[in-house]
Amino acid sequence: MRQARAAGQTIGIVPTMGSLHEGHLSLVRRARRETDRVVVSIFVNPLQFAPGEDFGSYPRSIRRDAKLLREAETDVLFLPTEERLYPSGFSTRIEVDELDEVLCGRSRPGHFRGVCTIVMKLLQASLPDRLYLGQKDYQQATILRRMVRDLDVPVRTVVCPIVRERDGLAMSSRNVYLSEEERNWAPALQAALADAKRRILAGDWSSPGAVTRSVKSRLRSGPGNTEYVELLHADTLQPVRVLEGELVLALAHRLGGARLIDNVLIRVPRERKGNSERKVKR
Amino acid sequence: MRQARAAGQTIGIVPTMGSLHEGHLSLVRRARRETDRVVVSIFVNPLQFAPGEDFGSYPRSIRRDAKLLREAETDVLFLPTEERLYPSGFSTRIEVDELDEVLCGRSRPGHFRGVCTIVMKLLQASLPDRLYLGQKDYQQATILRRMVRDLDVPVRTVVCPIVRERDGLAMSSRNVYLSEEERNWAPALQAALADAKRRILAGDWSSPGAVTRSVKSRLRSGPGNTEYVELLHADTLQPVRVLEGELVLALAHRLGGARLIDNVLIRVPRERKGNSERKVKR
Numbered sequence: 001m002r003q004a005r006a007a008g009q010t011i012g013i014v015p016t017m018g019s020l021h022e023g024h025l026s027l028v029r030r031a032r033r034e035t036d037r038v039v040v041s042i043f044v045n046p047l048q049f050a051p052g053e054d055f056g057s058y059p060r061s062i063r064r065d066a067k068l069l070r071e072a073e074t075d076v077l078f079l080p081t082e083e084r085l086y087p088s089g090f091s092t093r094i095e096v097d098e099l100d101e102v103l104c105g106r107s108r109p110g111h112f113r114g115v116c117t118i119v120m121k122l123l124q125a126s127l128p129d130r131l132y133l134g135q136k137d138y139q140q141a142t143i144l145r146r147m148v149r150d151l152d153v154p155v156r157t158v159v160c161p162i163v164r165e166r167d168g169l170a171m172s173s174r175n176v177y178l179s180e181e182e183r184n185w186a187p188a189l190q191a192a193l194a195d196a197k198r199r200i201l202a203g204d205w206s207s208p209g210a211v212t213r214s215v216k217s218r219l220r221s222g223p224g225n226t227e228y229v230e231l232l233h234a235d236t237l238q239p240v241r242v243l244e245g246e247l248v249l250a251l252a253h254r255l256g257g258a259r260l261i262d263n264v265l266i267r268v269p270r271e272r273k274g275n276s277e278r279k280v281k282r
Numbered sequence: 283m284r285q286a287r288a289a290g291q292t293i294g295i296v297p298t299m300g301s302l303h304e305g306h307l308s309l310v311r312r313a314r315r316e317t318d319r320v321v322v323s324i325f326v327n328p329l330q331f332a333p334g335e336d337f338g339s340y341p342r343s344i345r346r347d348a349k350l351l352r353e354a355e356t357d358v359l360f361l362p363t364e365e366r367l368y369p370s371g372f373s374t375r376i377e378v379d380e381l382d383e384v385l386c387g388r389s390r391p392g393h394f395r396g397v398c399t400i401v402m403k404l405l406q407a408s409l410p411d412r413l414y415l416g417q418k419d420y421q422q423a424t425i426l427r428r429m430v431r432d433l434d435v436p437v438r439t440v441v442c443p444i445v446r447e448r449d450g451l452a453m454s455s456r457n458v459y460l461s462e463e464e465r466n467w468a469p470a471l472q473a474a475l476a477d478a479k480r481r482i483l484a485g486d487w488s489s490p491g492a493v494t495r496s497v498k499s500r501l502r503s504g505p506g507n508t509e510y511v512e513l514l515h516a517d518t519l520q521p522v523r524v525l526e527g528e529l530v531l532a533l534a535h536r537l538g539g540a541r542l543i544d545n546v547l548i549r550v551p552r553e554r555k556g557n558s559e560r561k562v563k564r
């Protein structure tokens with residue numbers, strides 16, 4: 001990669017855990033359009049799995065992945081071993097405080113520490129110009145963008161839209177854990193988010209609490225268990241008190257053997273608020 | 283720096299907190315000899331001072347420092363502001379576990395986290411080929427070398443020997459805190475370390491505990507208070523059970539308004555042990 005950089009070529013990296021689907025491939029294609037050399041890493045990172053999570057059973061399909069990446073004109077497939085990345089005596093970790101205390105951070109202790117540490121290693125090893133991340137893992141993308149900013153890493157973070165199945169379910173390597181029945185119901189998650197967004201923009205609700213209560217109540221009638229539904233500021237991931245500005249509505253739902261996450265970005269114009277304030281002042 | 287790198291030039295960085303002395307300048311000169319572009323940063327990093335430490339009173343002498351650096355043919359003096367390095371919302375930190383639990387890490391909670399975080403930022407901002415550190419801050423150099431290795435940062439860490447005053451006192455920006463009387467006694471620290479090294483190599487002691495007890499006892503007769511005397515493995519900073527291999531003997535001593543640190547590296551040949559083992563086997 002040093003040679004490519006010295007020759008003035010730009011480098012894009014797409015870090016993945018493999019078991020690739022159209023979501024990953026959309027990142028690879030975007031990198032292909034925007035940079036000269038496309039690096040894709042595949043590594044199921046033990047550091048980001050808590051004990052009891054699905055590290056051992058996480059789907060792996062290297063041959064198929066490699067074929068898909070060739071078809072997408074990937075220049076470099078980086079397939080490191082655990083020994084290469086975490087040699088004996090490895091003891092460094094990167095933490096992004098506060099942003100990791102909400103959403104998935106509550107139930108996955110150490111998860112984002114593991115994500116930050118591995119992604120920083122991949123950035124250092126390949127020195128890319130652009131880092132491609134998916135919006136599906138919204139908290140992950142937000143934390144990594146903050147890490148990159150805070151540590152002055154000379155890379156531009158590009159967050160790409162969620163890619164969905166025809167029926168609306170967000171693509172995920174973990175969707176294979178679903179039974180047929182569960183799979184049939186799963187698009188309800190996205191439908192609940194999309195509906196809530198529509199109603200927020202229509203001014204149906206007066207508080208963030210009303211939104212999340214409504215989404216939770218709707219999901220309660222289906223199978224599985226909702227782990228969280230949160231409506232937060234899109235950059236800081238802090239709770240919001242009023243329904244305005246850049247928001248993210250995100251959820252996690254356990255369904256059979258899968259823990260599914262999904263989210264939607266909502267930009268609520270401040271105009272309405274501004275108008276009403278002006279009225280008050282008059 | 284990107285241009286310099288693109289032109290095939292090598293970059294060396296010397297991170298400092300200013301108040302420069304011959305110790306710092308020895309790093310700058312080494313960088314000058316070994317790299318094309320020498321970057322020196324001066325930043326009194328609030329993140330590495332605990333509450334109650336000397337952040338406010340730490341000596342600052344920017345004009346004098348700049349003159350010394352010009353004389354040493356420094357190419358770039360990086361003088362960042364706190365706002366530039368730690369903007370609002372800054373929340374990322376780097377920790378190196380275990381190595382920070384001994385020596386100065388015991389009494390300076392958060393210190394090495396602050397050191398790792400700022401040095402990582404400086405490395406990212408300047409993308410140097412070589413990072414120059416002083417052996418005087420032995421634990422710091424060891425932790426940073428580990429961080430660089432663990433995170434795959436493409437930089438070579440160069441640790442330079444301690445520079446001492448004529449009477450043996452290790453140079454430090456904090457030596458100015460000493461009264462005349464304290465300053466006169468201070469070389470006793472280095473003398474105790476040098477003497478212990480001589481006696482270890484002569485085989486005078488049978489255990490690490492005997493060494494550290496002897497050094498502590500010797501210092502107890504002087505002014506101030508010894509914070510620690512530790513004999514550790516030079517790379518892992520783990521306690522050693524036998525006097526062999528690569529060792530570091532390090533101490534911290536509070537003397538008036540100063541907290542002085544010093545250390546000595548000791549390589550004890552394993553040969554002797556090997557011989558005795560062979561004897562046992564026969």
